[in-house]
Amino acid sequence: MTDPHPGDHRLAEQVRIVGSGLLGASIGLGLSAKGVDVIVDDASPSTRSLAIAYGAGRAPAAGDAPGLIVVAVPPDVVAEVVAAELERFPEALVTDVASVKLFPLEQLRARGADLSRYLGSHPMAGRERGGAVSARADLFVGRPWILAGHDRISYRRAAAVEHMALDLGAVPIQLDAAEHDRSVALVSHAPQLVASLLASRLRDGSASALGLAGQGVRDTTRIAGSNPELWVQILGANxxxxxxxxxxLRDELDVVIAALDDPEAPASRRxxxxxxxxxxDGVARIPGKHGQDKRYTSLVVKIDDRPGQLARLLTEIGEEGVNMEDLRLEHSPETKVGFAEISVLxxxxxxxxxxxxxxxxxxxxxER
Structure with missing residues (x-):
């Protein structure tokens, strides 16, 4: 296959992706755009065909010899699929992109799989919507990509996974499987449950109450729209x-509830x-753009809800020589205006x- 972008990627290997949902298709789109020869496979022929139609890669063919295999399947079948790929392609390095790392590693050990060719990894990126139709080649740009090393694989043998992450614009980070699972429980898995539980309270809200919803409730419940079937597997595995x-968190919530039940008690307000x-204090510890621990100032600009206004605002910010660090948009449900919250130094x-x-x-x- 002729490389349309010679020298534009670190990966020298042919890449096989098993599973063509959001992550698998996004990896395929990003690598294909770099000129990497990407093979897309899936247990569902129609799902595979859709990902290929979007440009995530090509169908498997006789003579394929992938050097790197990316398993992007639901968590409950990761170990089974990884083991099968290790056996089918005895020269290939295999990784998976599941959001839990210790559970599949232990399953593979129990199966007696060749762990010298397996390195679990996890790109910290995603969208509320799944499937190849939601895939993006730039999904991983600037996002952490964890490499969950273990004692059976060498850094040199695992280099292709790091090269893939770099080719996709991600930031490789090395953690062992147990530390990875502790970390994502704090910054991803527990927040998912908290957001879902908070959003569930909205089911009983009146139409007039929900009509008052602003950016605060939208921010704190955004991820509650995620796929329940997938999250049941993730939460069970970790x-x-x-x-x-x-x-x-439950204990701290009990303290606050007790204080609210008797707000005039001496210790309640404290x-x-x-x-x-x-x-x-917790929010202040979240790193900012590119992992830097910087605080930004927000400006909220009113925008008329008509074509071209947001583009005009962003162009004029650039003309003033200011680098925009972040952008959030909110629309007023009652009037034809929107609000752009611009974060700058x-x-x-x-x-x-x-x-x-x-x-x-x-x-x-x-708004605070």
Whole structure:
């Protein structure tokens, strides 16, 4: 196969992707765009055909000899599929992209699989919607990609997985399988459950109450729209680590509930204040753009809900020489306006605000 982008990628291997949902198809799209020879396979022929139609790669053919195999299947069948691929292609390195790493590694050990050719990995990227129709070649750009090393594989033998992550624009991070599972329980799995439980309270809300929903409730419940079937598998595979995060949260919630039941009690206001301050401290520890621990200032700009207005705003921010660190959009359900919350470095906020007002934009107070 002729490489349309010679020298544009680190991977020298032919890549086989097993599973053509969101992650598998996105990996295929990104690598194919770089000129890597990508084979797409799936237990469902129609699902495979759809991913190929979107440009994720090509169908398997006689004579394929992949050097790297990416298993992108549901968590409950990861070990089975990895073991089958290791046996079918005895020269290939095999990775999987499931969000739990210790469980499949232990299953593979029990099966007696050749772990010298297996390295579990996990790209910390995704979307609320799944499937090849939602796949994006840039899904992994700037996102962490964990390489879950173990004692049966060498760094040199596992290099192709790191090369793949780099080719896709991700940031490789090395953690062992147990540390990975503890970490994602804290930053991904427990938040998924909390968001879902909070969103479930909205089921009984009146239409008038839900009509008041602003960016705060949207932010805290956004991930509650994720696939329940997939998450049941993920949560079950990492149950102990997730419970270790949720039990202290339950205890802290009990303290706050007790304080709210009797807000005039001597210690109640302090208990509530301490819970809020602890939240401030936690948020302050979340790294910003590119993993940097920087705080940004937000400007909220009112935008008319008509074509071209957001593009005009972003163009004019660029003309002022300001680098936008983040962007959030909110639409008012009652009026034809929207609000763009622009995050910039603190030193750029005041000059940009003045420049935008001079250009005719209306700035609002940021919602807290």
């Amino acid at each position: 149950a102990a680590e997730i419970a270790a995060v949720l039990k202290p 208990a509530i204040a301490e819970a809020l301050v602890a939240g401030n 603190p030193e750029a906020a005041h000059p940009l605000a003045a420049a935008l007002e001079q250009r005719g934009w209306t700035l609002m107070e940021a």
